[in-house]
Amino acid sequence: MAQAKEFHLPDDLYYDRKEHIWARLEDDGVRAGVDAFGICAAGTVAYVKLSPKGRQVQKGRAFGSLEAGKYVGPLKAPVGGTIAAVNQEVLTNPGLLNVDHYERGWLVVLTPDNLAQDVADLVHGPDVQPWLETEVLEYEQKGMLKKEEERQCE
Amino acid sequence: MATVTEAQPPLFADPRERPFSARQLLEMDACTRCGECLRACDSFRVKGDEGVSLMGMIRRRRQLFREDGSLLRKLFRRDGASDEAWSRYQGGVFDCTLCGRCEVYCPVSIKTRDLAVAMRQELATARCMLPKNLDRARDAVLEEGNIFGYPNEERALWAEFLDDLPADLLSKERADVLYFVGCVSSFSPAVQEIPQAFLRLLLKAGVDVGLLAGKEWCCGFPLIVGGLAKDAERVIAHNIEGIRRLGAKTVVFNCPSCYYTWRRYYPLEGVRLMHSAEFIAELVRSGRLKFRAPETVFTYHDPCDLGRGLGVYDPPRQVLRALAGDAYVELTPSRARALCCGGGGDVEIWDPELAGEVNDMLTSAVEKSGAQVVVQGCPQCKRTTQRGLSAKGSSVRSMDIVEAALAYGIFTDSVGDD
Numbered sequence: 247m248a249q250a251k252e253f254h255l256p257d258d259l260y261y262d263r264k265e266h267i268w269a270r271l272e273d274d275g276v277r278a279g280v281d282a283f284g285i286c287a288a289g290t291v292a293y294v295k296l297s298p299k300g301r302q303v304q305k306g307r308a309f310g311s312l313e314a315g316k317y318v319g320p321l322k323a324p325v326g327g328t329i330a331a332v333n334q335e336v337l338t339n340p341g342l343l344n345v346d347h348y349e350r351g352w353l354v355v356l357t358p359d360n361l362a363q364d365v366a367d368l369v370h371g372p373d374v375q376p377w378l379e380t381e382v383l384e385y386e387q388k389g390m391l392k393k394e395e396e397r398q399c400e
Numbered sequence: 401m402a403t404v405t406e407a408q409p410p411l412f413a414d415p416r417e418r419p420f421s422a423r424q425l426l427e428m429d430a431c432t433r434c435g436e437c438l439r440a441c442d443s444f445r446v447k448g449d450e451g452v453s454l455m456g457m458i459r460r461r462r463q464l465f466r467e468d469g470s471l472l473r474k475l476f477r478r479d480g481a482s483d484e485a486w487s488r489y490q491g492g493v494f495d496c497t498l499c500g501r502c503e504v505y506c507p508v509s510i511k512t513r514d515l516a517v518a519m520r521q522e523l524a525t526a527r528c529m530l531p532k533n534l535d536r537a538r539d540a541v542l543e544e545g546n547i548f549g550y551p552n553e554e555r556a557l558w559a560e561f562l563d564d565l566p567a568d569l570l571s572k573e574r575a576d577v578l579y580f581v582g583c584v585s586s587f588s589p590a591v592q593e594i595p596q597a598f599l600r601l602l603l604k605a606g607v608d609v610g611l612l613a614g615k616e617w618c619c620g621f622p623l624i625v626g627g628l629a630k631d632a633e634r635v636i637a638h639n640i641e642g643i644r645r646l647g648a649k650t651v652v653f654n655c656p657s658c659y660y661t662w663r664r665y666y667p668l669e670g671v672r673l674m675h676s677a678e679f680i681a682e683l684v685r686s687g688r689l690k691f692r693a694p695e696t697v698f699t700y701h702d703p704c705d706l707g708r709g710l711g712v713y714d715p716p717r718q719v720l721r722a723l724a725g726d727a728y729v730e731l732t733p734s735r736a737r738a739l740c741c742g743g744g745g746d747v748e749i750w751d752p753e754l755a756g757e758v759n760d761m762l763t764s765a766v767e768k769s770g771a772q773v774v775v776q777g778c779p780q781c782k783r784t785t786q787r788g789l790s791a792k793g794s795s796v797r798s799m800d801i802v803e804a805a806l807a808y809g810i811f812t813d814s815v816g817d818d
Contacts, residue, residue, distance in 0.1 A: 292787070293589035298563040308554045310561075313589045318548050320557065 286399035289315025325364035419522035437502035451492030498745030524627025575610025582655035656706035681715035699771035702738035703778035
């Protein structure tokens, strides 16, 4: 588990460096969600929309969109493939993204079409810790993250 | 991004050369400081600062004229107005939601909204006093083609969320009708049901509709009202090229601000422009759209740009009277005196707390009306209002007029006399 300040990122997951989308490789596909740091920077999530099951999505293209206190924007696929499952619970209760990032707050499961190539540029294992530390520092310096004492991220 | 060709005449005057028209200079002189506009000004009610009302803006600008242009200053080379004075004036000017409500109250018929926009043009362009966050919004529009700075190739994502999306819709090269979606409806998940509902309604009505998808750019409204009208020329030229390429003779909108901008600033001839409320009212009048009576009390909130901006008051009411009959109640105040949702004039970008407090007055009026559903015809109004109602724990629901028409409408094959 990588940790910087209050942010915990399991190092068995794969992370998109820029988008803060996590990917978990499972037997039936790749489960994706937003990591603890990304969701803290975005703020309280008010709305989530996701593409329907069966839709093809390329790596780096949007599979959904999210509106939170400090962010309105796309959710970009960490790997390309077909959407095999959509988390209906998170559509009706978007706050799950804020409180249970890696379990009930997952977004979609993708059936990858080029997994080996697509995960190559994702952060994983021991690389997660230094990347997370750099991200926290950079976001704080750019004012994209509330001050530590004002943050209420779980 | 494409640039305007040299042959195209500029749409907007350069505010560095002449920030105010002769009429606007006269209007500033004609203001009698009667204070009627204060009664109409929601930003003033929240802030308690006269400088956010048109009367206060005029008073401060007249003072700046005096200080910068005085004979004593010229003779003795004294400094003009202080930076603090300009900054105070700027704060007031950009706290205005540009709802235009004060125009209805002004006894000397000052075109308040146009004057406030001219003040912004002067500040942002001629004096380089663009407020924080608005510079980011400008960069987002000019670099990405949308107000959110979202990758513009994802503009039609809202359509891709539909599981019954017609296969050829996003690749159509020709269409009779262009549906210009606008940034808020395209990108904000809070209101993406609106374009989804309108598209379904257009398809049910048998309209040959096309989208510009990733080639649609911001209409230019946030730039124009943010004081950056010259920058808007680029996006206007691009969107006009889009409609020409599609060959559409009609453009439909669900966003009143896009509709207002196209009607007022797009140099188009032979193209019919319609808001969704007008489109639905036509379907109702022709007998093609009927409604099953809902057991719900409805009211309607007039969006500023649709009502006061373009005078479209009756079509949405025709739809709602057909839909709800006696279960339609009029909001107080309404029509030309309707309250602002707080989401206009780029204020949400620059001061989101003020936007929320202005919206609080609207949601209070909605709750007082006894309605269970407030229908609106604007994605930004819906965004702010549903957030405001939710924060209050209100049971009143906010719906766009296209959502209401789709939810309760029944299409008939018989076309009556129009």
